[in-house]
Amino acid sequence: MVVGELAEERELIIIGGGPGGYHAAIRAAQLGLSVLLIEKEELGGVCLNKGCIPSKVFTQLARKHKELDHYQKMGLGTGSVSVNLSKLQEYKTSLIGQLKKGVDSLCKANKVEVVKGAASFLAENKIGVENGHQFTVYSFQSAIIATGSKREKPSFIPGYSSRILNEFSIYELREIPEELIVHGSSYIELEAASSFAALGTKVTLVLNGELPFDDSINKELARVLKKMKVKLMTGFEPQEAAESSDGVSVTFVKQGGDSVTLETPYFFSAARQTANIGDLGLDRLKMNLTNDGFIEIDESCRTSIQSIFAIGDVTSGQPLAVKAIRQGKVAAENAADVPAEYDDSLLPVIAQTIPPIASIGMTEKEAAEEYDVSVSTYPMGGNGFAQLSGEKEGVIKVVADSENDLILGIHMMGIGAVEMIPGAAVGMEMAGRDEDFSYPYYPHPNTSESLQEAMEALKGRAVHLPPVKQKEFSKV
Secondary structure, three states, rough: OOOOOOOEEEEEEEOOOHHHHHHHHHOOOOOOOOOOEEEEEOOHHHHHHHHHHHHHHHHHHHHHHHHHHHHOOOHHHHHHOOOOOOHHHHHHHHHHHHHHHHHHHHHOOOOOEEOEEEEEEEEEOOOOOEEEEEEEEEEEEEEEEEEEEEEOOOOOOOOOOOOOOOHHHHHOOOOOOEEEEEOOOHHHHHHHHHHHHHHHOOOEEOOOOOOOEEEEEEEEHHHHHHHHOOOOOOOEEEEEEEEOOEEEEEEEEEEOEEEEEEEOEEEEEEEEEEEOOOOOOOOHOOOOOOOOEEOOOOOOOOOOOOOOEEEEHHEEOOHHHHHHHHHHHHHHHHOOOOOOOOOOOOEEEEEOOOOOOEEOOOOHHHHHOOOOOOEEEHHHOOOHHHHHHOOOOEEEEEEEOOOEEEEEEEEOOOOOOHHHHHHHHHHHOOOOOOOHHHHOOOOOOOOHHHHHHHHHHHOOOOOOHHHHHHHHHHHH
16 A cells, blocks of 8 residues: 555545435535545445435335225225235345435536545545555545444344344344344334334334333323234343344343343344444544544534534434434535534434324423423324324324413324424424414315314314313313
């Protein structure tokens, strides 16, 4: 390997081609910067190639499979329906390939230069890129670190295998397992549990702490999972997982000392995510890190070094693609001297469970610590379109400041929840009150009417809730 003495100059260099990285690259190019995007593996990053897209391919199949019974009642003749996971894997591979080509085409169209290789900082304004025997040095005016997270296996498992699965390998199965134990309580584990249950797997979900949403959503989610015959276990900590030729035995210890050992053909426990910065040479720069090993940034996504920004999973906070995308645009705009700030107070959280969950703003508990709150809850079963779609499960909950009617939180579980959350975010971003959400026309029939009724229920005016129910579901 020979290191060239002359450095090639670029205005902005981005390390990492995941959602945050390529969004940053295109935004910076739109603003007139010369951009070099360095990716060690595949464009699209973990999200497109291993995580977000592959998992949602699976959850979408499971959702459609669950809907078949209802549509057969409506008159759809489907005959005998089976699920072929091998064919699903072929479809997934094809889709990922198409999406990667799309990202590559967008980069080319915006004149973003893409280089494959492993990057590391040589100085505060220089990066070296190694690709095989070639090593190229680049100088830059600004740089963005978007290298994502690395995975560390839980300490109680010997390692991941064909039977002890992580968040990637669980969606590489080619046969539907008869039984599956899932350990965890984040959206990752919840999506897997509900999807496999919808496909007929006998699922045991051992929660790692409490469910992560507002209490009303948690209660409804637990009810729906039990209805799907998912066995819920709470208060257990995993102690050891041992693999044999025909399955996995997992020992859990209950609070208080009793233990139980469960046998299963497959066991799923997601890896712990940490910042993927070990090979970047940040020690040379003396860049500030958090106690947990993430890169410290300010509201402009700037690190402790003026010319270097960091976005996505290398920074503190929830490891979500939507966060990385927003931070990527903020960092790119600041690199182009266009002032921008990142604020995660209205960061939406979703889970593509069956039915899906979408949440934004404060939960009732969080809001009650700072405000006098009023709360309403509207059941999706009261919505006509949800009924005709066979999707009556779920609730919409609204949390408001009772003094000025400002909406503090919107929490939805049910058909259309994910599609409705951007509109909720716009309303809350504009300091919307219940009357601002109630006033617009909501298409009829449509599940979005449930959001309108939840807003109206704050004042006891929901049309499709009897007065006694409005008192039951709402409180001030």
